[in-house]
Amino acid sequence: MFLEVQHIVKSFGDEKVVKDLNFSLSAKHTLSILGKSGCGKTTMLKTIGGLVPPDSGKILLNGEDITETKPEKRSIVYLYQEDLLFPHLNAFENIAFGLRLKKIPEGLIKEKVEHMLHSLELEGQADKMPTQLSGGQRQRVSFGRAISTNPSLLLLDEPFGSLDTGTRKRMQELFKKLTEEFDITSLFVTHDLKEAVLMGNQIGFMQDGVLKVYEDKKDFIQDPQTGVQSEIEFWGGLL
Amino acid sequence: MRLNWKPFVLSLVVLLILFPFVYLVFLSLASEWRFPDVWPSYIGFKNWVTVFNSEAGLLKSFFSSLVISLSVAVFSTTSGFLISKAVFYHPKKRVLTLLAYFPYILAPVVFAACLSFFFLKMGLFGNMTGVVVAQFIIAFPYALLFFSSFWNEKVKSYEDLVATLGGNKWQTYTKVLLPLAKGLILICFFQTFLISWFEYGLTSIIGIGKVQTLTIKVFLFIKEANYFYGALSCCLLIFPPVVLLYFNKRYVFKKFV
Numbered sequence: 001m002f003l004e005v006q007h008i009v010k011s012f013g014d015e016k017v018v019k020d021l022n023f024s025l026s027a028k029h030t031l032s033i034l035g036k037s038g039c040g041k042t043t044m045l046k047t048i049g050g051l052v053p054p055d056s057g058k059i060l061l062n063g064e065d066i067t068e069t070k071p072e073k074r075s076i077v078y079l080y081q082e083d084l085l086f087p088h089l090n091a092f093e094n095i096a097f098g099l100r101l102k103k104i105p106e107g108l109i110k111e112k113v114e115h116m117l118h119s120l121e122l123e124g125q126a127d128k129m130p131t132q133l134s135g136g137q138r139q140r141v142s143f144g145r146a147i148s149t150n151p152s153l154l155l156l157d158e159p160f161g162s163l164d165t166g167t168r169k170r171m172q173e174l175f176k177k178l179t180e181e182f183d184i185t186s187l188f189v190t191h192d193l194k195e196a197v198l199m200g201n202q203i204g205f206m207q208d209g210v211l212k213v214y215e216d217k218k219d220f221i222q223d224p225q226t227g228v229q230s231e232i233e234f235w236g237g238l239l
Numbered sequence: 240m241r242l243n244w245k246p247f248v249l250s251l252v253v254l255l256i257l258f259p260f261v262y263l264v265f266l267s268l269a270s271e272w273r274f275p276d277v278w279p280s281y282i283g284f285k286n287w288v289t290v291f292n293s294e295a296g297l298l299k300s301f302f303s304s305l306v307i308s309l310s311v312a313v314f315s316t317t318s319g320f321l322i323s324k325a326v327f328y329h330p331k332k333r334v335l336t337l338l339a340y341f342p343y344i345l346a347p348v349v350f351a352a353c354l355s356f357f358f359l360k361m362g363l364f365g366n367m368t369g370v371v372v373a374q375f376i377i378a379f380p381y382a383l384l385f386f387s388s389f390w391n392e393k394v395k396s397y398e399d400l401v402a403t404l405g406g407n408k409w410q411t412y413t414k415v416l417l418p419l420a421k422g423l424i425l426i427c428f429f430q431t432f433l434i435s436w437f438e439y440g441l442t443s444i445i446g447i448g449k450v451q452t453l454t455i456k457v458f459l460f461i462k463e464a465n466y467f468y469g470a471l472s473c474c475l476l477i478f479p480p481v482v483l484l485y486f487n488k489r490y491v492f493k494k495f496v
Contacts, residue, residue: 049399049403050402050403051399051402070402071399071403072402072403072404072406072407076403077403078403082393082396084400087419088418101401101405101406146404155403
């Protein structure tokens with residue numbers, strides 16, 4: 001397996017936020033994780049990204065133990081709900097940011113960023129500052145910035161949470177397209193049931209710090225804990 | 240036709256604001272102005288020539304003040320920025336922030352008197368290094384409190400993001416944190432420079448008359464009732480802050496509007 005998370009535990013004070021986290025993920029797959037606010041999703045992602053050290057457990061990426069590796073050496077990019085574009089850089093420079101950190105030659109940066117702008121349907125927006133972009137465009141630039149560095153794993157923490165319904169739908173489609181184009185392996189955290197089903201090759205459900213990953217989507221739908229059954233009953237009752 | 244008073248009132252206000260400064264320059268050019276003369280018997284650059292001939296040591300004081308204030312501004316702004324970050328991430332940040340107010344509880348003269356024993360022991364009494372250290376003790380907490388508003392969860396998220404994108408600590412500072420805080424850093428530098436430039440109480444006690452900054456010199460001339468030299472040193476005193484204010488207005492405030 002490409003990503004293996006084994007017995008990860010994380011507490012803050014007396015509160016155990018992540019309890020015995022165990023799952024694995026194949027390369028070029030997306031695991032969407034559904035869970036309510038405060039269930040430990042963000043802590044789980046930050047632990048995998050190296051931003052929060054686990055109390056115990058092990059994380060293996062492509063067979064290598066990265067539990068103690070610093071975040072800048074992991075090749076795992078964490079994307080927040082907020083786009084977090086650097087306000088002093090334009091769209092082009094925001095996308096090029098990670099490439100410049102790696103000191104990639106200027107010509108290659110230009111080529112990669114222009115290709116990314118095309119893939120993100122952001123042609124003509126390169127010189128715009130973050131304040132001149134719409135919410136959806138900003139989130140796309142944020143994606144571009146993360147993907148352009150060619151990370152081994154992408155961690156998405158409710159990335160479309162702040163977008164309106166229409167933009168959200170377009171972004172979901174764009175994300176699916178990008179994952180295929182750039183062979184992205186990712187963990188996609190959301191509290192939206194439909195989004196979780198749409199985005200992931202695999203689905204997990206997190207509750208009170210415990211993650212349950214389902215064999216297939218049918219298992220997920222049939223589990224009364226996930227809330228899918230009650231959704232079906234609700235919509236069925238309206239007919 | 241209704242008379243529009245606005246331009247007149249505005250002109251009067253501008254005139255009232257400018258008058259003390261114009262009068263100060265005028266006084267610095269005058270000498271031997273005794274009652275009941277309505278005009279000084281001499282108007283010219285005699286006093287200014289004296290400054291450049293260093294007879295009164297004003298030029299030396301000007302450069303001493305410049306060195307002290309620039310040192311205090313550079314050290315306190317740099318350390319204030321870096322240490323305020325450490326304070327923000329510290330579990331006892333409230334207590335540490337409260338401690339930063341301590342130097343302002345006492346009047347500068349009383350504070351200097353409290354510190355004088357330690358300065359004497361460390362050989363910092365009556366020299367420029369001592370004055371820089373003493374003024375730093377006042378300016379640093381100001382910088383620390385000033386920058387405490389910069390650090391927040393969003394800045395923390397930026398730092399984490401740079402780390403996951405492959406950036407080290409140095410790159411986080413140079414490519415993100417410093418550009419984000421550029422405006423605040425310039426304002427803090429300006430403010431701490433001013434705190435040091437106009438500082439009198441601490442400087443007079445720690446400097447014990449051996450370190451004569453321009454502010455100390457102004458008070459000496461006023462005590463001697465030499466208004467013309469006093470006005471001249473005031474002009475010199477105001478000149479660097481005006482230059483800094485100009486640069487701040489042109490390059491910093493413009494970006495915030």
